[in-house]
Amino acid sequence: MRNVVCAGAGVAILIAAASPAFAAACAGPAGFGAWLQGFKKEAVAQGISPQVVSEALDGVSYDPAVIAKDRGQSVFAQTFLQFSDRMVSGNRLSVGSSLLKKNAGTFAQIQQKYGVPGPVLVGFWGLETDFGKVMGNMETLRSLATLAYDCRRPDEFTEQLLDALRVIQRGDLSPVEMRGPWAGEVGQFQFVPSVYWKYAVDFDGSGRRDLIHSSPDALASAANYLDGLGWQPGQPWLEEVRVPAEMDWSQADVTIKKPRSYWAQAGVTSRSGKPLPADSMPSSLVLPMGRHGPAFLAYSNFDVYLQWNQSLVYSLTAGYYATRLAGAPALSRGNGEIETLPLPQAKLLQQILAKRGFDVGKIDGVIGAASRNAIRQMQIKYGLPADGYPTPELLAALQGGR
Template identity: 35%
Template sequence: MTHKWLAILGLAVVLPLQAADKVNFEQYVAQLKQEAVARNFSQATVDAAFAGIKLHKRAIKADRNQPEFKKTLDTYLPQAVPDWKVAKARKLMEQHRELLKRVGRAYGVQPRFIVALWGVETNFGSYTGNFSVVGATASLAYEGRREAFFKDQLFAALTILEQGHISAEQMKGSWAGAMGQCQFMPTSFLAYAEDFDGDGKKDIWTNKADVFASAANYLKQVGWRDDLTWARQVTLTQPVAKELTGLNVKRTLSQWQQMGVRRYDGSDLPTRDVEASLVQPDDAQGRSYLAYANYDALMRWNRSHYFVAAVGHLADRIKFSQ
């Protein structure tokens, strides 16, 4: 029965416009292809990118049902940075020592942090995701909650294909479209990926030189400092007002010292003239860190204090075990 007849019969049934007007996925893909051509992508790129495309319902389900953290750092870190991962990081750091040193010098990033990011993101490249990046981003754009964001990622992916860095068939990633061994979203790839070995391709899927350099370039561009570590765990000899905690508040180490902040072993803070933030990822009863500029840089990579703590913890264990 049409809306017209429902109205004549006096039935107050109103369907949302979105539900009435929603196109199916095949129609949506056809619109995307038309837009891609209008944006001057070659027909060959468009045909290859959308060949065999299907709706990734698993990606949509994963986006809608991202788990909430119900752990603390004390329970999370041993799981995120187990002893076997530290041992593997040390082995791979030695295996790629010369390349990591060259990348570290070129971008001003300590190699242990490059390896730690690599380990936390994809278990050193062993798990990078098996979703079609074009298919996943198209599916998530179609779902509609973040359509503009995922359309931007889709067209960035087409740009990567057009530039010849990888084939459409090989362009695999996570359910959200994060790609390669450093898990760059397509827009991040365009902004930060590097062709370190000069072969004409920015290959963050299989080329270690490009993987390491791309990660290092990202950190460099968002403010990394190679004269600082990421953070230091501290203890408080007296309570610190809640409004003084968090990354938006910066104080010098001497100022934190005056407020009763000490190294974790209870000794005085360093006397260096650097600023830091007091961060408590769980709460005032959990771990406290003095976070330096590199903590902020890692938060630009992934806006999760637990992610940053895992990367920093792994980097520290590599350093301290050498």
């Protein structure tokens, strides 16, 4: 459940990196010991028992490997089809289906209590940790303390470290058990400690909320979290559709909601070609690779996916995976040739748009909501299909200064 920034049009997924100048301004490890003593006092003042603070943090040292990983994060190109093909593999579909059948009773109880269906949970479970097989093995408390001491996001990670101590104090996990990725996520669904503290539940009746060793606890906690984010029981989340050759592409974006009847009237049909219900259900037409690529209707529950992970590529993949587990057919490859801008060209496009006065967000080659909006406006100006997807044709027009 990493905090990955929105990939927008599916050109890339971003994990933001600090500039070298900013990184150089951060203090080195020499002051970590004094900082840790001060943090321990603050933790006790926040209601954490001295015994838990001592047990969890005595001997914890600064971890340069965590800082190196934090500084080394970068943009990497992943189209939606590339990412979904890799993540929604035949093996993941087979294992996910088997787990749904094997644990049918548990999933039924969870859905009855929280309203979240099993395929949705298994979709996240498979993508986050390969069903609990790959949870990371770094010392969580050491990672969090290092990041809380660091100058980049001290407030964020100080709160995460405090909540990790609260999880320990509640009896859910011991300090030694808290291991995971370098950024401090924990358990089979990679919860950050603040989410663990707020949403973890004891579903197997063991007396503690163990999201590392207990799959029932982990699954129910994920459902509790999704419920807390606004999941609507009995409602869809994502549906693959077919789009006509021509329509008002400017309305196709995850940020734009229309009644389903609007899309039906525009010629959008179900994947099978049957008409969509002409009702008022709010939905967005999402074209992660433009009008020639795969097409989806995203419903209100898909907004919950985007709260779980801001990356549109990740969220669409997780949602699509869940639809497959629920019985949907394999994804269509689209209906035409898809031209994708390489990352450097996508960044150049953003730079040109910014010079023309558009707010494109961070200029990093990642096409998020602000960039898509700017692209649509320029596509309309140049008489191009305004689907918000960056293409070589649009870049050429912008470079020509038309």
